[in-house]
Amino acid sequence: MDNRKSFLKGAFCGALAILLVIGVVSCGVKANIVSSGNKRMTSDTERKLSVLHSLIEESFLGKVDEKKLEEGLYEGYVSGLEDPYSAYYDAEDTKSFMESSEGEYSGIGAVMTQNKDSGIITLTHVYEDSPAMKAGLANEDILYKVEGKEVTGEDLTEVVSRIRGDKGTEVELTVLRGKKNEEVTVVAVRDTIETQTVQTRMLEDHIGYLAVSEFDSVTYNQYVKGLNDLEGQGMKALVVDLRGNPGGNLNTVCDILDLMLPKGLIVYTQDKKGEKREMTSDEENQFILPMTVLVNGNSASASEIYAGAIQDYGLGKIVGTQTYGKGVVQQIFDLRDGTCVKLTIAEYYTPKGRNINGTGITPDVKVEYEPDEKNPEADNQLDTAVRELKKEL
Secondary structure, eight states, rough: OHHHHHOOOOOOOOOOOOOOOOOOOOOOOSTEEEEEEEOOHHHHHHHHHHHHHHHHHOOOOSOOHHHHHHOOOOOOOOTTTTTTTTTEEEEHHHHHHHHHHHHHEEEEEEEEEEOOOTEEEEEEEEETHHHHHHHOOOOTTTTEEEEEEEOOOOOOOOOOOHHHSSSTOOEEEEEEEETTEEEEEEEEEEEEEEOEEEEEEOHHHHHGEEEOOOOOTHHHHHHHHHHHHHHHHTOEEEEEEEEOOOOOOOOHHHHHHHHHOOOOOEEEEEEEOOEEEEEESSSSSOOOOOEEEOTTTTTHHHHHHHHHHHHHHHHHEEEEEOOOOOOOEEEEEEEESSEEEEEEEEEOOOOOOOOTTTTTOOEEEEEEOOOOTTTTTTOOOHHHHHHHHHHTO
């Protein structure tokens, strides 16, 4: 099977969410990663590592980078958990990871998601006037290569870190486009990007449209501004579009839901010890206009928290297709040397106690997206969400 067939093997089934919780904490890390309370494991592991080191030193033909060997040891140790959401990040990846959560970085301006089974990476949102758009990249392009190297199956965070770089530098990207998987290679010039996570416009009959591409630190202020702008234009109902939104910061989505929900529970998490943490909304704000929420198979984690809360409180209908089903929480642990590890540390539950891990949110109104070749701007899912709102106007 050639590279192209290997790359395309597997079905799309949702987005691998990069981050749900950003909670950087300090933790004591011993100098040797094999240190353990189990003395036999420590002894056996150290012996085996010593043998491997000797074999490489005496027999390996190529050049040896001791730093890369060490980093590979840490990466392999965490990958042994066989958890798609847990990962070790070296110093470079950690820097990019933290920048992405803050919503400002040097890069090309595109949101990417990864299919957890096939490893395929898809561009789900290309920012207006971004280096990515200027280079000719588009939504739904499949990322095939970065600087000539195939990236399918590689850790998404590592791929993103290679695409990012200093302002003014270039990066070559190859994508597959359309039903025929046309191979397109472009060169994008990196620039400083403030993630534009919220887009708004007014639809017919004063129905507002607010799309959220991800939940970063910058998203709350953008959401508030977008909501205020639409209300200032006389909005009578609202569509919130979370299609393709892979998730983001738990605190951010909870702050946003505090603007929408009545007083009560937003979401709660439960860790391995059974300890619960509840996030609640107060009485200060509540959205009272009719609303619908658009979702699809690429709506994950924080997006599902948003949709689940709206659905549980009965504030609006969820429209679209089954969501991704990521009902677990990750936390970032600072390893005190510029690196970090991301671990799955809890499950989360909607206000009514639903855990949607592996199943997702079931829409109140199910509708598959149907592209219209004669009218690329047509959006039958959005049309359905609007029709549902018109029933209430």
